[in-house]
Amino acid sequence: MREYASLSKSELQRLQSELRARYEELRGLRLSLDMSRGKPSAGQLDLSNSLIDDLTAGDYMAGEVDCRNYGGLDGIAGMKRIFADILGVLPGQVIVGGNSSLAMMFDSVAANMTHGVRNGEPWAAQGRVKFLCPVPGYDRHFSICEYFHIEMIPVPMDENGPNMDIVESLVSRDHMIKGMWCVPKYSNPEGIVYSDEVVRRIAALRPKARDFRVYWDDAYTIHHLYGDLAKIPNILEECEKAGNPDMCYIFASLSKVSFGGAAVSCMCSSDGNVGYIKKRLSVQMIGPDKINQLRHVRFFKDAAGVRAQMDRHAAILRPKFELALETFGRELDGVGCRWTRPRGGYFISFYSIRGCAVKIVGYCGECGLTLTAPGSTYPYGKDYDDSNIRIAPSFPGIEELRRALEVFCVCVKLATVEKLLAASAPLIPPR
C-alpha cells in the first residue's frame, strides 16, 4: 500500500470521497459499540461464576474469624497470603481492601494530603504538591491528582518505562514533587513492562522530598496474553536495599481476575507504612467485606489457582488483541499510524498522525463506537500531539469487536486523509 503521505491532492480527494461514503454507510447502521474501558467481557466474568454460589451457607469461618461479623481491619489471613504470593511480599505487608484498588489509591493520596506520610507533614500544608505522571498513562490516576489540585508533570515513557534521567533530575531538585504514578507491568495504555534497570533506579531515587512516595499500581501484574508472564524486580525489596524502605506503595486487585466490580483489592508496603496506614483505617471503617474475601480464598485456593485463571483469561483476550493488531496491520498499512503490540494488560495504545485523535474519536462516536476520550491518557486531558487513542478490545464479543475495528479503521483513514488535505505540509506521526 502506498503511503498516504505520498499521495497527491487529487488522489487524497478521491480516497476521501470513497471513505466518506463508507463512513456514511456505517453511520447509518446506528451501531452501539464500545472499546472505551478496560472491562472484562461476559465470557471472562463467566470464568468466575462459581464465586457467586461456591460458599455454602455454613461456610463463613476463616480459622477463628467469623467473616460475617465486624472487624478484621486488614483482611483475613488466606486472602493476605494469596496477594502476598502474587506480589512477592510478606503477608504482614498486605492490607486487604474492598472491591476497588482505585479507592485505596484515592484514600492514600487523600490521607497524605491532609495528614502526611508516616513521619511526615501533610503534603497540602507544604505548598503546591506535584506528581510525576509517566505518559501516556491511566486517566483515573490523573483524575485523582486533579481532584486534589496536585500539579501533574508528564514524564515521557520509552519501551523500558519512564525516562529515568528526567525522573531523577526532577525529584532530586523539587521538594514539592511528592509522588509518582507507575503501572510497572503491561502499563496502561502502552503495555510496557518496566525494565529491571528502571525498577532499580526508581527504588534508588534520592528525592529532595523525604515524603516522596511511589504509587506502584501493579494492576496487570499477572495479566499476560501469551503465557510468558513478564518478571520485574520486587519493588519493595529494591526500595529496602536502596535505603528507601518506606518509599513505595503497591496496589493491586483481583478485579480483572474474578469480577470487575465485586473482587478484592489490596495495598502493600513496608511494615512501618502498614502500621501507620492501619491507624487511619481504624478511624475510617470497621473492616472490609471478609465474606467476599473468603469466597475468593475458597474459589482460588492459592496464588497458583489465581494464575491458572489468568491463563483462561488470556485465552479469551488473546484472539481479541490479535484481531485488532491484524486489522490495524491490514487496514492501516501506509496510513502513517503506529500502535503497540502488548504481551499483557488490557490496552493497545494507538497513535494517529498528529492532529487526528479528536477527529477520529468524534467520527467513531458518530458511528456509534465509544472510545476513551481523546487526551485522557495525558494529564489534564492534553495530548499536545492530538494523536494517542487508547484501544480497549476486551469487552466486546469477537464479532462486535470486528465491526468496531472496521469502524475505527475507516474513521482513522478518513480523518487522516482530511488532515493531509488540510495541511500545508505533509505531517509525520509523533515520535
Added chain:
Amino acid sequence: MREYASLSKSELQRLQSELRARYEELRGLRLSLDMSRGKPSAGQLDLSNSLIDDLTAGDYMAGEVDCRNYGGLDGIAGMKRIFADILGVLPGQVIVGGNSSLAMMFDSVAANMTHGVRNGEPWAAQGRVKFLCPVPGYDRHFSICEYFHIEMIPVPMDENGPNMDIVESLVSRDHMIKGMWCVPKYSNPEGIVYSDEVVRRIAALRPKARDFRVYWDDAYTIHHLYGDLAKIPNILEECEKAGNPDMCYIFASLSKVSFGGAAVSCMCSSDGNVGYIKKRLSVQMIGPDKINQLRHVRFFKDAAGVRAQMDRHAAILRPKFELALETFGRELDGVGCRWTRPRGGYFISFYSIRGCAVKIVGYCGECGLTLTAPGSTYPYGKDYDDSNIRIAPSFPGIEELRRALEVFCVCVKLATVEKLLAASAPLIPPR
C-alpha cells in the same frame, strides 16, 4: 435495699470486704467475656446465612446491569429502592456504598474538609472547624473528628435528644461550626429517640455557616426491641420545608440487619447534594460491590422483608436487654447508679456515681470482662463525671451475658463502696 450512700463507714467496710472476696473469686476464674462493641451475635448472623448461598451462579443481572462488572457508581435500582423505602426518601436521593456507612461518613467529612460542601469553600481553608457532638455519643464519630483535627463541642442530651436551645445558640453565632453528629433513633449509647420537635428544630436551624451539615447517622432506624418501632419526622422533608434542602446527610446500613462486616451501606441527601457527591465518587472509585447488593435484594426482596428480619433480631436481642435490666434492678438497687431502658438500638447507657467508671471498667478487665473504654462516649474520651459506661449486651450468648453482668455488678458495687469510703462527703450520681 438500703442506699449505699446512707451506710456508715463500718458498714461500707464490711461490704467492701465481702465484695472484694467475691471479686477475687471472679478474677480467679480467668473468664473471657465481652460487652464492649455493638456486634450482632452468631445467632443473629445466622438469620441471614442464606445470603451466603442464595444467589445461583447464573444470577448476576439486575435488570440490564451485569452486577459482576465495573460500574454503577450509586448502586443498583433494587438496593436503592429498599433503602429509599426504609428511610422514607426517593431512590434518586440514595447513594449505595460498600459494606460500611462509617466509611461513607469519614469520606464525606474528608471531602468537605478538603473541597467543601456543594457550592462551599473547603472547610479546612476557613479556619479551625468545629462539630457539635451530642453527648454521650458514638466514639467512632468522635474519632473521625479527632482525625481531622475538628474541634468537638459537646452538647448535652435529654430524653428528647440534643438540647436544642444550646444547639441553636451555638450554630447561629459561630461560622466555624460546620457539622453536627446525630443518631436520631435509639441513639448510641442512650437509646434516645429524638422528639418531633427536636427533629424539626434541627431541620430549621439557621446556622451562621452556610456550609453547615447535619450528619444524620440513622444506624438504628429499624432496630426496635419491642415491635413498637419509633417514628420520627423525615429529616430530608423537614429540611426542605424549612428552606434548608441541602443541610442534611443521612447515613444507614444493613450491617445490623444481615452481616456486620458484609452488608450494604448508603448515604441519602438532596438531589443537589447527591449529584455533587457522585462527582467525587466518580474520581474515588468505579463503583460499589453490586453482587453483594443483588444478594441483599434477592434475600430481602423489599423493605418489608428487611423489617420482618428486624422482628427476628428483636426476638434474640430483647431477652438480653431484659436480662441486663433485671440484673441491674436486682443487684444495683440502692447502689446509686442509673441506666437507660432502651426500646431499640444496641446499647444500655449506664451511669455509676461520679468518679467510678474508670475503676469499674478496670476491675471488669481484671476479671476478663471487656467493656467499652470509659470516657469513649465523650469527645476526646473525657467524661468529666467519670460515670458513663456503654453496655453492649448483643454479642455474648445468654449464659455468657449472665456471667458478664454478674461480674459487672460486683465490680460496680466494689468500686462504689471504695469511692464512698474514700470520699470526704457523700457523692450523688450525675444528673
